[in-house]
Amino acid sequence: MKIKRIIPVVCLLAFGLLAGRGKSVAQNANLIDPEVETARTEAYESQLKNYLQHFLVEEYEARAAKQWNRDYSSPAALERSVSPNRRRWEEVLRPPILSKTGPLESKPHPLGEIQAEWLTLPLGLLTAEAVLAFPEGAGKEQPVPLIIVQHGIGSTPETPFSTGAYHEYAKGLLDAGFAVLLPMNLRSVERRNNVERFARLAGTSLPGIELVRVQHLLDVVLADPRVDADRVGMWGVSLGGMATMFWMPLEPRIKAGVVSAWFNQRRNKMAVPDERYSSFSPREEHAFFNGWLTEFSDDDLVSLIAPRPLMIQHGKNDNIAHWPQVVEEYEEAAIHYKLLKIPEKITLVLHEGGHEAIVEEGVQFLTDWLTVSGKEK
Template sequence: MPCALVAIVALMLAEVPDPLPGTRPLRQSGDLASAMVDGIDRFLLRKIDDSAGRRGAFWDRRLGDEQAFVAANEPNRLRLHKILGLRGGPIRTSGIPLDAMEVLSDTRNGPTIAEDATVRVVAVRWEAYRDVHGEGLMLIPKGDNRHLADVVAIPDSTQTPEALCGLEPGVAEESRFPLRLARSGCRVIVPVLVDRGATNEGIPHREHVYRSAFELGRHLIGYEANKVLSALMWLHADRDRDGDRRPIGVIGYGDGGMLALYTSAIQASARATCVSGYFGDRSRIWTEPVDRNVFGLLERFGDAEVAAMIAPRALIVEASRVPDVKVPPGGRAAPGSLAGQGGPTVRAEAKRADRMVAGLPGAGAIAVVGDGATPFGSREALGLFLKALRPELEVREATPLPPPVGALPDRDARASRALRELDRLNAEVLEESAGVREQFFKGVDASSLESFRRTIEPYRRTFEDDVIGRFDDVPLSPSPRSRKVFDEARYAGYEVMLDVFPDVFAYGILLVPKGIRPGERRPVVVCQHGLEGRPSDVADPRVNNPAYNQFAIRLAERGFITFSPQNPYIFHDRFRTLQRKANPLGKTLFSVIIPQHRQIVGWLKSLDFVDPTRIGFYGLSYGGKSAMRIPAAVPDYCLSICSADFNEWVWKNASTKSRYSYVWTGEYEIFEFDLGSTFNYAELAALIAPRPFMVERGHFDTVAPDEQVAFEYAKVRRLYAARLGIPDRTEIEFFVGPHTIHGVGTFRFLHRHLNWPEPRP
């Protein structure tokens, strides 16, 4: 054999890993955590690409008449209602009746802001939902300009009503569509949207409202849709009261176009709808500002499906330039930007909607104007909109109004009112959420362990299917690969990789104590790292991260087998955008993490030195979040320990008063839709029960104050001790220390409940 070939063979043999018996050699090099995040990214993008093709299963094509079509697809309307956070729709609580609006004035200024021979402008306010009001301008035709139609004209969130009407700079004359519509014989309401200014913490106002609302099953889109829907209800009631059947329309640009599309799909009062600067392909919704993130949208809805819900009423789409919005990465806010969609993309989506309703009596093709680069509010778009409202209406020019009669509305004070009202609404919903969850859990029977196990199962399915989100993919064969990475006196360490889904794998470090006898089966502790962590932080003897105190190693030295998985919450925005990509599919990061852990547990159970009935979970920080969610969905974990995370979780995510709240921090991915109505940490612990459950809590941990931790844990204690009669299966350990693994009471808990003797002193 030539010398060169001998050298190559010797090198190849030297590079062969020393695998765990029963596994193939793991040869993959590079950063496996980075490869994991990249693989999940490809998996989710593929799911987004496939989503449009899966929507047909949700849509009924009964097109005999409008009534049959609407009735057959009522589940879709209700689903859209829910994911937009519209709970109950516009509701009057007290005060001004529905058929009246406030016209605002004060001791210095009368009600009229500006007027000429054809149009009068006043500031108005109306009840929208609970104590939340809509506010903005009303343009009223006057003189010879007959009032022939009513319109709600919605600006983008970067625009004020005054700018859109030409009362202050910011919008070109040809784009002042509320004024043109008013001069054309329409009474026009122009509502204010929450703007894109930022809080002192650098969180945009719209994201600030979104964060709390999303956790509580509400949404900024739903809150603002309620304002528009209330205005439409007022217009409808007002025309009926006058006995004049004036047609009603809704039109909007940018965020206003989005609201026009959604509100017209939800409520059929608008005869004509015009959407500008919004309509198109939603598959890149994850790149837009996070206040547009809608959980589960792409499961059933692209813009075409929403547009189909408007048929057979008229819909005009203007492919115009989109607002210039960019939230850069590197701050506390979720990065995102708006990118224009060209005319071909917009027309393709409109044709998809046309095909959905082809054959529905009265349904015409969606009219599309513009090429994606033209200014909004074009004469062509407005002309089609007015003709659809009333054939005799013609577009007038937006000749400027005379200077205002008095002071314009204080835009800062008005924006502050809008923000405060929604902040108070979120706080009110947060306060009610405990009672909502209690009602939600009424179906659990804790009269016996058998009854509890039976009645808790539907909640486990709801948690994974509706809250976390479950992929229907059949897992791949795990095809375990491993390599020995260190050999210590008391244990050996192996890197292990398992296949889960195409492009998705699980990997971690397995520590196997030495001295396991033939035929002996040991308990396993899965030791989970926290945010930006790695298995080496937990299980590598060469790494000593003080937050973890090498707890996987310490447990291995006590005789436990340990496995320390890599969870994908690493690399900052790279993993946070995974959540952004998962959410429109009705999924979350844990929709991938849970299948990874199912594969891990299944593989561990197959090892001949593992007792399959004694596999426990112990996680710190984000690993503590994992300890609440993964064992709740994976019953093969026989116990769970939550360290440095357990608290009143919904409060921590939704409160805008507490300094502990995630509303103010950079973890923009942390919010889970509608957790407030379903599963706080006490309810997640109920999904773990009657298996043993423990909380490890440092007094100086800044996750939450002791009082909030104890408050939520008291509910867990009541379930285990008072209702189920198993007080020995749960405990909490407070210790004097920070956000760290303490490893005292928790180790005793593991020895006791995994039935493994403690080492002698």
């Protein structure tokens, strides 16, 4: 009986609150003209945008200059001098601690004439999954270098074996004598947006999670006698290029990299919309990471990759960037290698195409730096 008496009281209270709220809104409308309020709010929004853009773009160089203390007297000296920045970059990605909770499982995963394997490695509630394929002749007596081949946001681990923008570059690597590991990362803008929201709440990031998955796969795959664990490279296209740029500073086992269709004048790309190139905002919120532009524009991030060999590929008809800005950013990045007296270890392939991988040049670059017959083992 008491419950029955309470229910009408609760309903009356709720009705009263709603009525009061409606009355408050009505009163507020009488206190300020809606057009005036809208103009005031839009002015504040403009202030915030201008303040943050000024911090990210105009103040970037002065701010970054105070954060970096590079020593170019030797490659080892550079790596030591940027170790504080490397730790801060790790704080941007915030890779979580994951542990292997079972053995690696492998099953046949034929891709046309290519006899590949599908790998699954349990990591608690997560799994690390990838395609693995070997060139003919790979074995214990003839171990081969390994390339991590990372697909883009609209693709799958199988896509780099296909035509189109990928131009079968995974197959090109196999034909050149490389083993290829093609990790499965999360596909589609919508999915990455959704998961990145949860990742930020959890104090991590999707690229950080996917880095750790690849690191655990490398632990196991590099123990395979068919693989030369000292000769590991990475080549990513589009969001796979992002992974290459993001992961090489934190994974020293990757000895050389190729970045296709990603490298950019990062401050403009992320913070200054321009009709000459596409912007991530407002649709692709997954691409914005806390602290990224405090000191890690692409040219600065490259100094966490040096002295390892790095190739940048960009098409003049790729609308992710205004290509002259890419050239400017590349020239800044190349300074790190010039000051180390190893300018040959970084190169830009500026081509007339679009958002794609350039196979012949990329394969040759990795062959030069990662094969026994190349420049260094």
